[in-house]
Amino acid sequence: MSNINHNIESPKEKQNRHKAMEAIKLLNTLREDFKAPIKSMEYFYDLFERVHCKHESLHDGKTKIGTMCIQIPSEIIYALDGVPVRLCNGFYTDDEIGSDLMPQKACPLIKATVGHFASGNFTDKPDIVFSPTTCDQKTKAGTTIESFGYKLIDIDFPRTKESEASREYWRRSVKQFAVELSKFQGKKLNRTDLRNAIKKIGYAQSLYHKLSDFRKKEIVPILGLDVFLVTNAFFFDKIDNWIEATEKLISELEIRAKEKITVTGKASPRIVYTGSPPIFPNYKIPQIIEESDGIIVADETCSSNRMFNDMVAVDEWNIYDMMDSISDKYLKACTCPIFTKNEDRIRRVVQLVKEYKAEGVIYQAFAGCTVYEMEQRSVLEAMEKEGIPILYLESDYSPSQGGQLSTRVEAFIESLKTRRRKKK
Amino acid sequence: MSSLKKKINNMNLIRFRFWFQIVAFVLIVYGGYASLDLGDKLPTFACVFNSEGTGGKCYIGMLQHDLKNPFEIFTGFAGYAFLISLIMFMVWFWVLNKSWCGFVCPLGTMQDWLTALREKLKIRFSEYSWASRSNIKSIKYILLILLLIIPVMISNSIFGLPKLPNGLSMPFCDICPGRMLIPAFTGNFNQFYIDFSSKTDLVMTTLGMIIVGLFLVGSFIKKRFFCYFCPMAALQYIFSKPALLKLYKDGAKCTKCGDCYRACDMDILEIADDVTNKNLVTEDCILCLKCVAACPEDGCLEANFTGITIFESTKEGFILRMAMNKQKESHE
Numbered sequence A: 001m002s003n004i005n006h007n008i009e010s011p012k013e014k015q016n017r018h019k020a021m022e023a024i025k026l027l028n029t030l031r032e033d034f035k036a037p038i039k040s041m042e043y044f045y046d047l048f049e050r051v052h053c054k055h056e057s058l059h060d061g062k063t064k065i066g067t068m069c070i071q072i073p074s075e076i077i078y079a080l081d082g083v084p085v086r087l088c089n090g091f092y093t094d095d096e097i098g099s100d101l102m103p104q105k106a107c108p109l110i111k112a113t114v115g116h117f118a119s120g121n122f123t124d125k126p127d128i129v130f131s132p133t134t135c136d137q138k139t140k141a142g143t144t145i146e147s148f149g150y151k152l153i154d155i156d157f158p159r160t161k162e163s164e165a166s167r168e169y170w171r172r173s174v175k176q177f178a179v180e181l182s183k184f185q186g187k188k189l190n191r192t193d194l195r196n197a198i199k200k201i202g203y204a205q206s207l208y209h210k211l212s213d214f215r216k217k218e219i220v221p222i223l224g225l226d227v228f229l230v231t232n233a234f235f236f237d238k239i240d241n242w243i244e245a246t247e248k249l250i251s252e253l254e255i256r257a258k259e260k261i262t263v264t265g266k267a268s269p270r271i272v273y274t275g276s277p278p279i280f281p282n283y284k285i286p287q288i289i290e291e292s293d294g295i296i297v298a299d300e301t302c303s304s305n306r307m308f309n310d311m312v313a314v315d316e317w318n319i320y321d322m323m324d325s326i327s328d329k330y331l332k333a334c335t336c337p338i339f340t341k342n343e344d345r346i347r348r349v350v351q352l353v354k355e356y357k358a359e360g361v362i363y364q365a366f367a368g369c370t371v372y373e374m375e376q377r378s379v380l381e382a383m384e385k386e387g388i389p390i391l392y393l394e395s396d397y398s399p400s401q402g403g404q405l406s407t408r409v410e411a412f413i414e415s416l417k418t419r420r421r422k423k424k
Numbered sequence B: 001m002s003s004l005k006k007k008i009n010n011m012n013l014i015r016f017r018f019w020f021q022i023v024a025f026v027l028i029v030y031g032g033y034a035s036l037d038l039g040d041k042l043p044t045f046a047c048v049f050n051s052e053g054t055g056g057k058c059y060i061g062m063l064q065h066d067l068k069n070p071f072e073i074f075t076g077f078a079g080y081a082f083l084i085s086l087i088m089f090m091v092w093f094w095v096l097n098k099s100w101c102g103f104v105c106p107l108g109t110m111q112d113w114l115t116a117l118r119e120k121l122k123i124r125f126s127e128y129s130w131a132s133r134s135n136i137k138s139i140k141y142i143l144l145i146l147l148l149i150i151p152v153m154i155s156n157s158i159f160g161l162p163k164l165p166n167g168l169s170m171p172f173c174d175i176c177p178g179r180m181l182i183p184a185f186t187g188n189f190n191q192f193y194i195d196f197s198s199k200t201d202l203v204m205t206t207l208g209m210i211i212v213g214l215f216l217v218g219s220f221i222k223k224r225f226f227c228y229f230c231p232m233a234a235l236q237y238i239f240s241k242p243a244l245l246k247l248y249k250d251g252a253k254c255t256k257c258g259d260c261y262r263a264c265d266m267d268i269l270e271i272a273d274d275v276t277n278k279n280l281v282t283e284d285c286i287l288c289l290k291c292v293a294a295c296p297e298d299g300c301l302e303a304n305f306t307g308i309t310i311f312e313s314t315k316e317g318f319i320l321r322m323a324m325n326k327q328k329e330s331h332e
């Protein structure tokens, strides 16, 4: 009866409805299914709900600078009065749209990103997009995205990072980026704005580090899933709001740490998560881990730790040196698998295991993400050498795959528990 | 104890070093007026030509002087005296290791002042290209060998070569920028001259004038321009291994972010890229500890004195030094 007045749903509405469903399903799980929920996380749950279910735009009247990958320096964007919006996408709905435009075996992250652009359905539509030439698929996706009528500029990114030539090359790319953006914005880059932007992002990073410190403790007061949500919010949130919300979160965690409130079970194994990035709402693997009594204490992914860990250090606070510092940080510290050699990533994972007293590593690669798939072997070998248990998983964005993955994760977590008992 | 440690790790190294260098400069350049005398084996450019002001004497100067003797002399008592001088030099050096360069040497400090001036004027610094970097490295050793051999060749004929003229008795001092610049700080400009008395003197003193010019211009555009060529650095490095002050790195904690390298006035790549060695006092390092202050990883780099960590990199310290600890916009 009530359906009589029902209008036929447009494709855009259908897409929105599906995405809202994906989003709210995860948000409700986060809100309700875990013990000892954190009050100040509500800001982040609500933020994602506002953006993905209620389709609120956050940056009306501002120029939105779309970025793909983490190598486009937000410092420069802020200094030139733009708002960086990272467009890496985690929606299965968009992945399906993108599947028609990309090779069958392509990476779901890229398919979803391309699908999102194809639909043109944005709450904060980017006015210009900068795409660093990282992995093959992202690099090539640029032209597809451009063909939908977006203004997209490729930023040359070197794929070796050891050589001095690559340092020079990337410094030049970053300068070029600043020139392009400054032209687009009709604003000259100045020293004060750039310095303030560096300090603001540095401050945001320092909050992330404080947040991480809680995860080093024996009693872990926050879920890995929640941290992923916090870091993912940084992709698009108003930076001042993000800072405020994270400050609140930290104060709440301080209290929780004192009162010894934990989100884990009695003997939840501590996990370091590495591999293809979990991007909202594709938290499939982290969710399985934490629903199977594991706790993610740290990660090595570009949607979280890699985005915050390394900080820009400036020696001479003049534009020339600030620009070089920014460039170097985005290249030299990066542990992205697209680079030729990658001992840095291995060293990083081992160090995270030590620092966060983790007992095992879970490495997931998206089916189709060749670079993470390829690096799997060397990382596994290295972990074996260090005596760190590791589980390798392949996954995609489809909601159907859950059962088989959880069996493997559960078995791994059980084995970690047994290992611990034996050690005692 | 731990709060003191935290204070030290959080310190503003740049400011600390700035003032330390000033105090050291005053002691070395003007100490003599207050009858300070640290002896004549100092591993730093306390110039003998600043005869009234100097608070001690430069061993490079003394070394050349000591070597200008016939071989026979060294077999006797003078040989022991020579060895004892060398040991005295080493002992002085071992206390601070290359921090003599980063914190004490007046020539080093002068270069840092020129750098500060350039920074104030917002002029970009230049760097040596990587190809020339490796060629430059050997120059300081060549200079060291020359300054050791030339004085010997004045009193001795080596390989049947004729003895050198007496004008070359202090060959490095002739071309050392310290000879002119350090006395200048006490109002003594007498060293700015060209000596026409003999061909050798003419060539050497002219060279000296040119080098002073290069020193001033060079270190204005390139940080620590002169230190790359300094034979004192070469002599020090030979004895650096057993020194008490060390720069240690824990490679496991390093992300190779390069922050340390960018802070390094000597452009030492190893400080960022070497993740296997522990002792990171490399040949050109001046142990200024700027890298430690610029490293954001807890405990990755440290200054260590006789096995005790005295200053180490911490995230907290980094954030304070970069003024990233509060959300405050500055306008100027």
Ligand code: SF4
Residues within 6 Å of the ligand: A107, A109, A110, A135, A136, A137, A138, A276, A277, A338, A366, A368, A369, A370, A371, A372
């Ligand atoms: S997940 Fe892999 S394939 Fe996908 S964008 Fe990242 S690096 Fe490229």
Ligand code: SF4
Residues within 6 Å of the ligand: B045, B046, B047, B048, B049, B058, B059, B060, B061, B062, B172, B173, B174, B176, B177, B178, B179
């Ligand atoms: S001229 Fe140079 S080498 Fe000679 S004593 Fe003076 S500072 Fe030392």
Ligand code: SF4
Residues within 6 Å of the ligand: B043, B044, B045, B100, B101, B102, B105, B106, B107, B108, B109, B226, B227, B228, B230, B231, B232, B233, B286
């Ligand atoms: S390298 Fe030479 S000039 Fe530079 S600080 Fe050391 S002793 Fe002084």
Ligand code: SF4
Residues within 6 Å of the ligand: B253, B254, B255, B256, B257, B258, B259, B260, B261, B271, B272, B273, B294, B295, B296, B297, B300, B301
């Ligand atoms: S700053 Fe620290 S972490 Fe970064 S490269 Fe240097 S030593 Fe490594």
Ligand code: SF4
Residues within 6 Å of the ligand: B102, B247, B260, B263, B264, B265, B266, B267, B268, B271, B284, B285, B286, B287, B288, B289, B290, B291, B292
């Ligand atoms: S390596 Fe460190 S201590 Fe040595 S010169 Fe460079 S910044 Fe100074």
